[in-house]
Amino acid sequence: xxxxxxVAFFVLSGITAKAQDVNWISFEEALELNKTTPKPIxxxxxxxxxxxxxxxxxxxxxNEVIVKFINDNYYAVKMDGEGKNDITxxxxxxxxxxxxxxxxxxxxxxxxxxxxxxxxxAFFNPEEQLIQTVxxxxxxxxxxxxxxxxxxxxxxxxxxKDFEKNFKSSL
Numbered sequence: 001x002x003x004x005x006x007v008a009f010f011v012l013s014g015i016t017a018k019a020q021d022v023n024w025i026s027f028e029e030a031l032e033l034n035k036t037t038p039k040p041i042x043x044x045x046x047x048x049x050x051x052x053x054x055x056x057x058x059x060x061x062x063n064e065v066i067v068k069f070i071n072d073n074y075y076a077v078k079m080d081g082e083g084k085n086d087i088t089x090x091x092x093x094x095x096x097x098x099x100x101x102x103x104x105x106x107x108x109x110x111x112x113x114x115x116x117x118x119x120x121x122a123f124f125n126p127e128e129q130l131i132q133t134v135x136x137x138x139x140x141x142x143x144x145x146x147x148x149x150x151x152x153x154x155x156x157x158x159x160x161k162d163f164e165k166n167f168k169s170s171l
Contacts, residue, residue, distance in 0.1 A: 020067050022076050027087050027107070030075035031128065038126035040151055042074040045108050045133075047081050050118040052137040063140040065170050066147070073151040081108035081118055090128070123150040131155060144171055 025033070030041045044061075046053035060066055070076050083105045084096040094107035104116060111122045117135040121143075125131055131150055138146065145167050149155050154163050 020064070020071070022061055022067050023071050024076050024078040027077050027079060027089070030077050031089070033075055034126065034128065040074050040126055041077060041124040041128065042070060042147075042150075043077045043079050043111060043122040043124070045079050045081050045112065045118060045120040045122060047118050053119040056119050056137050060138055060140045060143050063171070066140055066143060069144065069147050069151070069170075073147070079105070079108060079111075081105055081112075081116065083108070121146070140171060141169065144169055 024044075027043070033039075034041065044056075046057075082096070082103050086096075087094045087105070087107050089107060094105060094110065096105050097103065097109075109116065111130060112120055112133055112135070115135065119137060120133050120135045121138065122133040123131045123146075132155075134146060145164055148167065149158075149160065149163050
């Protein structure tokens with residue numbers, strides 16, 4: 001009975017439970033966790049000045065279906081494309097570079113193949129090999145399909161157009 005009153009109080013007062021957030025970790029943490037429990041790695045490449053990055057954080061990355069899918073199927077990394085910390089990956093140390101007004105992190109540049117576009121979402125397989133980087137803001141409907149495509153083995157054998165045509169959304 002007490003729980004019913006609490007629920008009624010929260011509903012009437014407009015207080016709602018906070019939706020679960022994506023479990024963001026560092027690139028290094030993802031690599032460490034991947035050693036014992038291999039999973040695909042999703043890397044959200046952003047910058048502090050990027051308006052579309054902020055919008056994707058506020059919309060797509062707040063959708064309950066998207067959040068649950070990411071947390072269940074990926075190690076999720078949020079990487080500042082202009083981050084200053086060194087990151088060691090596959091035996092190489094990637095650093096922050098500043099050349100005049102231009103500044104970037106070498107690993108972000110490598111992941112995006114030099115095409116510095118924010119936001120971008122990179123997908124690595126459990127063997128830590130880059131599968132693909134998808135540039136631009138992604139609405140939840142499109143992002144859900146992309147997440148499903150790269151989380152399993154579909155990308156290895158099914159053309160995107162076929163996968164997209166047969167995809168059943170959970171949104």
